[in-house]
Amino acid sequence: xxxxxxxxxxxxxxxxxxxxxxxxxxxxxxxxxxxxxxxxxxxxxxxxxxxxxxxxxxxxxxxxxxxxxxxxxxxxxxxxxxxxxxxxxxxxxxxxxxxxxxxxxxxxxxxxxxxxxxxxxxxxxxxxxxxxxxxxxxxxxxxxxxxxxxxxxxxxxxxxxxxxxxxxxxxxxxxxxxxxxxxxxxxxxxxxxxxxxxxxxxxxxxxxxxxxxxxxxxxxxxxxxxxxxxxxxxxxxxxxxxxxxxxxxxxxxxxxxxxxxxxxxxxxxxxxxxxxxxxxxxxxxxxxxxxxxxxxxxxxxxxxxxxxxxxxxxxxxxxxxxxxxxxxxx
Amino acid sequence: xxxxxxxxxxxxxxxxxxxxxxxxxxxxxxxxxxxxxxxxxxxxxxxxxxxxxxxxxxxxxxxxxxxxxxxxxxxxxxxxxxxxxxxxxxxxxxxxxxxxxxxxxxxxxxxxxxxxxxxxxxxxxxxxxxxxxxxxxxxxxxxxxxxxxxxxxxxxxxxxxxxxxxxxxxxxxxxxxxxxxxxxxxxxxxxxxxxxxxxxxxxxxxxxxxxxxxxxxxxxxxxxxxxxxxxxxxxxxxxxxxxxxxxxxxxxxxxxxxxxxxxxxxxxxxxxxxxxxxxxxxxxxxxxxxxxxxxxxxxxxxxxxxxxxxxxxxxxxxxxxxxxxxxxxxxxxxxxxxxxxxxxxxxxxxxxxxxxxxxxxxxxxxxxxxxxxxxxxxxxxxxxxxxxxxxxxxxxxxxxxxxxxxxxxxxxxxxxxxxxxxx
Numbered sequence: 001x002x003x004x005x006x007x008x009x010x011x012x013x014x015x016x017x018x019x020x021x022x023x024x025x026x027x028x029x030x031x032x033x034x035x036x037x038x039x040x041x042x043x044x045x046x047x048x049x050x051x052x053x054x055x056x057x058x059x060x061x062x063x064x065x066x067x068x069x070x071x072x073x074x075x076x077x078x079x080x081x082x083x084x085x086x087x088x089x090x091x092x093x094x095x096x097x098x099x100x101x102x103x104x105x106x107x108x109x110x111x112x113x114x115x116x117x118x119x120x121x122x123x124x125x126x127x128x129x130x131x132x133x134x135x136x137x138x139x140x141x142x143x144x145x146x147x148x149x150x151x152x153x154x155x156x157x158x159x160x161x162x163x164x165x166x167x168x169x170x171x172x173x174x175x176x177x178x179x180x181x182x183x184x185x186x187x188x189x190x191x192x193x194x195x196x197x198x199x200x201x202x203x204x205x206x207x208x209x210x211x212x213x214x215x216x217x218x219x220x221x222x223x224x225x226x227x228x229x230x231x232x233x234x235x236x237x238x239x240x241x242x243x244x245x246x247x248x249x250x251x252x253x254x255x256x257x258x259x260x261x262x263x264x265x266x267x268x269x270x271x272x273x274x275x276x277x278x279x280x281x282x283x284x285x286x287x288x289x290x291x292x293x294x295x296x297x298x299x300x301x302x303x304x305x306x307x308x309x310x311x312x313x314x315x316x317x318x319x320x321x322x323x324x325x326x327x328x329x330x
Numbered sequence: 331x332x333x334x335x336x337x338x339x340x341x342x343x344x345x346x347x348x349x350x351x352x353x354x355x356x357x358x359x360x361x362x363x364x365x366x367x368x369x370x371x372x373x374x375x376x377x378x379x380x381x382x383x384x385x386x387x388x389x390x391x392x393x394x395x396x397x398x399x400x401x402x403x404x405x406x407x408x409x410x411x412x413x414x415x416x417x418x419x420x421x422x423x424x425x426x427x428x429x430x431x432x433x434x435x436x437x438x439x440x441x442x443x444x445x446x447x448x449x450x451x452x453x454x455x456x457x458x459x460x461x462x463x464x465x466x467x468x469x470x471x472x473x474x475x476x477x478x479x480x481x482x483x484x485x486x487x488x489x490x491x492x493x494x495x496x497x498x499x500x501x502x503x504x505x506x507x508x509x510x511x512x513x514x515x516x517x518x519x520x521x522x523x524x525x526x527x528x529x530x531x532x533x534x535x536x537x538x539x540x541x542x543x544x545x546x547x548x549x550x551x552x553x554x555x556x557x558x559x560x561x562x563x564x565x566x567x568x569x570x571x572x573x574x575x576x577x578x579x580x581x582x583x584x585x586x587x588x589x590x591x592x593x594x595x596x597x598x599x600x601x602x603x604x605x606x607x608x609x610x611x612x613x614x615x616x617x618x619x620x621x622x623x624x625x626x627x628x629x630x631x632x633x634x635x636x637x638x639x640x641x642x643x644x645x646x647x648x649x650x651x652x653x654x655x656x657x658x659x660x661x662x663x664x665x666x667x668x669x670x671x672x673x674x675x676x677x678x679x680x681x682x683x684x685x686x687x688x689x690x691x692x693x694x695x696x697x698x699x700x701x702x703x704x705x706x707x708x709x710x711x712x713x714x715x716x717x718x719x720x721x722x723x724x725x726x727x728x729x730x731x732x733x734x735x736x737x738x739x740x741x742x743x744x745x746x747x748x749x750x751x752x753x
Contacts (some may be wrong), residue, residue, distance in 0.1 A: 018527065098645060119645035120529045121599030128598075140647075142529030188529055211526040 009321035013127040013134040014314055016143035017192035025152070025196055028313055032153050035312035038077060039305070050316050051080035054111040059102075060137070061087045061117045066280055066304065067137050067147070071114045074311035080112070098122060102130050112315055115139075133318040135311075141183050147279055148189035150310040152197060154303050155234055158275050171198030176228040178260060179238035179287060180209040180249075186279045187238055191217050204228035205238075205260065208249040225260050229270040236277045237262050237287040253286055263289030275299060331370045332356045333746065338375030338707060342382060343680035344696035353380055355703040358745040362699055373748075375707050378740055379675065382683040383415025383446075383704030385695045387505070387583055388480075388559055388631035389656065391417075391448075393439060394432070395424025400636040400724045402436070403443035405656075408634070408723035410750040412656040413739040415704035416447040416687070416694045417634075421458075422481040428453035428464045430472045437473050445749040447704070449692055451476040454493045454504060460484040463493050466500040475690050478505035480559060483541050485511075491548045498554035503581075503690055505557045508541035508566075509606070518647055520593040520608040528596060530646065533608050535563040542566045546573045546580050557689055558582035560633050562607040564617030571626040581689045583631040585655060586662035587729065589618045595729055601642045601649035602729045605635065619672045622681065629686035632659045636725030654723050658730050664710055664737025675710060703746035712738035 007027050017025065039046050056075035058068055068084065075082045085105070096104075102113065113132045115123050120140030127134040138144040152170065160168045175194055181187045181203050194201050201219040203210060204227075214221050222228050229235050240256060250256050262276065276288065276298040284290055292298060333355045340351040340363065352367035353360065391405035400408075402419075409417050419436070421427035427436060433452055440448035452474035456462045458481070466477055477497050483506065484490040497504045514533060519525050521532025542558055546569065549556035561567060561582050573580045592611055595603035603609060621627040635652025642649050663682065667673045673681070683706075687695030694702055716733045718726035742750040 097640070097643065099643065117645070119647045122645045124599050125645070140529055141531075185529060188527070212521050212532060213523040213526055216523045217527070 009317040012318070014145055014318065015123050015127055015134065015136050017145045017148050017189045018143065022196045025193060028149055028310065028317065029153050029156060031313040031317060032309050036306070036309040039309060047077050047079055049079045051075065051078035051319060054080045054319060055109060056080045056082050056112040056114065056315065057105055057110045058082065058084045059105070059113055059115045062138070064116055067116065070307040071137060071311050074308050074315060077308070078312055078315055098126065099129060102126055106130060106132055111319060135314060135318070138185050141185055141188070143189045144185040145189050146307070146311050146314060147186050148193035150303055150307040151190055151236070151277060152193050153306050153310055154277065154299055158299065169198065170194065173199040173234065174232050175199050175234040175236060176202045176204060176232040177236045177238065178225065178228065178262065179205050180240050180244065181205050181214065181238070182209045182211045183241065184238050190236065191219055195219065202228045206250050225266055226269045229266065229274070232270055232274055234275045234277060235262055235270065239279060239281065240283060240287055257286060261286065261289060262292050264291055267292065273297065277303060280304070332361060333371045333373065334367050334369030335373045335375045335380050335705065335707065338378050338380030340380045340697065341676055341679045342697040343676060343684040345698065348676050353697060353705060355705070355743065355746045358703050360697060360699055360701050360703055363697060373707070373741060378707045378709050381679045381706050382695050382697050383706050383742065383744060384413045384660065384682045385416040385686040385692065386414050386632050386634070386656065387418045387629065387686045387689060389417045389419055389634040390422070390636065391419045392423060392636060394435060398638050401443070402439050402448060404722065404724040406444035406446045406448070408656045408721060409446050410742045410744070411722040411739065413660050413706040413708055413742050414446060414656060415706065415742060415744040416449060416692060418449045418451055418475060418690065420480045421451050421453045421478060426453050426458050428456050428458065430465070430468050433469055433472050433474060446744050447694065449475040451478050451505060453477065454479050454497065455484060455489065458482055460486060460489055463496055466497055466502055470500045470502055474502065475692065476505050477502050478507065480505060480507045483507055483509045487544065487548060490545065491552055494549055494552035494554040494556060498552060503555045503557050505559050506545045507559050508538050508545055510537050510540045513537045518604060519596045520610050522593060522611055524593045524596060530596070535565065535610065538563055538607050539565045539569060542569050546578055549580060550578045555579040560585050560607060560631065561627065562588045562610050562614060564614045567617045567621040567626055574626065581628040583629050584618050584622065584627050585631055585633045586659050587653065589615055589622070590662050590666050591729060599646045600729060601644065601646050602653055602727050604646060604649055604651055605653050606651035619667065622667065623673050628689055630659065630663060630681045631686065632656050636723055637727050638725060642727050653727050653729060654721065654725055657721050657723065658716055658728060658735070660708060660739060661735035661737040665735045668710070669736060703743060705743040706739060707741040708737060708739045710737050712736065714738050
């Protein structure tokens, strides 16, 4: 489908944004609209046969509703067969190793493996050894690349609408990521993605939840919410794990809200038309006040819609592009 | 029967010898060192360095309890292959070596199965639990050369102080594994930019440095000797340097990976780059080299930590810490320290033989008439590629696979017997 000779997808897998070039990220983003169009067809037939006869396995070691559903729907809209394996049903509990489990799945002729795992690097080591196309659906605190891609796509839509320019890019866009950066794979993938695309990223959260040496990632870092959002085009609130209080990372939700919640009060310092994003699931009135989550500026549901389109684009590129010689099975 | 090693470049740090000489061995002793010596058998050592059998103060031979990783027999063969004739085995076996019975078992297994000299350490506290001290006087009488809870630090400062005092009374040095686990208990790699990018839980340098400083302070209070195991950070080197200047009886060791690799080796989530202490940063590598050159760091140890392939072939947080080191240590010392001019060849030999022997008063690590016939012959210029599948160790967990290195062991002689010779 993609015709430009210089812009052909050559990777077997999508493991992380960190490894990708700007061109590769843009190739995915530019491939996405045609799949968004499939979903929005007037005929109501939201399906294309690009992955017909292929098997997509959703292999989730961690609970997930949104991401798993999104991948499954994306696969189905591409006419693939889908299979779901969850941690409790998998052989992990029987002591089988990760490599052995995948080898067994592959023995049933899988094409794409979508994996979520609680340990950073799990998709990486699988991709190196196994022939399947591996898509990382979140590994530990490391990366969640399709989330970052759907977020970038959502920001692109916003920018292109705002500027009435269908070719507009994210260069110069000011994005504030708020909350628990340290434990967030969404934050890491977004940092890699947005900085590659030329956006200006500011991280803000309690000092206890900011990763060491974060500024070396090419971002600004602050603990002052108002400073972070004062000139932001996009405010991206991250989910806070409620059990972090027990690890002595912040004293109480009450105090977290006082310092870091996005609500009408804190938004007073931000530009009026600032875009509000959140990867979900939202802890209402903790990361985002209800009035903000439900405001016209909030695109949290567009993020979810775009998730399906971006994942369709990724699966299509992985399976239907010819790998270059160097990317052929090592 | 006598054996003469002819025409080699004899380096003996203890006597300051570094010249072309012959070495005549008779039985388990050195009979003569000089020119034009003859013996029943001859090894031509032209172009080779002839030095005391290498000494390693820090190996894990896993016996008893974890024989699928290594045994005293396989570990000793790996040592011989790497040029070592003496090693100090760590006591974190299963069960741990915290009583005379278990120690006697290890000594008997060593006698029956080892081709090199095994100098066992024993635990400092029962079950390595950091609460009650072991019967150190008895352990010493059975054959322990040091006490250590290696793998863990003693958490209580009270217990640590008393262990240091009591060990000193028994003539045993405490080998300290310095790690404040209360600072972080799920760390996988050095905390810094790379851990931030990889999203892996970090091990801050302060975890090591806090305990290096504490343990040295307590050794000062106790008036006892202390040996700091595997130091890895720039500030640890500095803490030891300042303690030595104050007159504290402290010695320390480092391992080849701490001057060869940085935390960037973790970028492919390679479990063979996971060890504790973790690989640090360029600034630490530089400080480790400086410490080796200026004498702050007393000796080189390997922290040889074999693990089975299956145990390491997992997601990185699930993999055990540690790498094998006996069969690459000399080459990494030559390639990364001698060749670039950080230290001389003579200093390298000292750091791997005489100096470690001095730390624990082991009667090895020198070449002298009447001394032990433990000799290593190596070619300091020979280039080779690290092939884990050719290791003599039972385990192959090394981050140095396929690395091209210089400095190759040609023969290892222990008690006058040739225990390893390259073809």
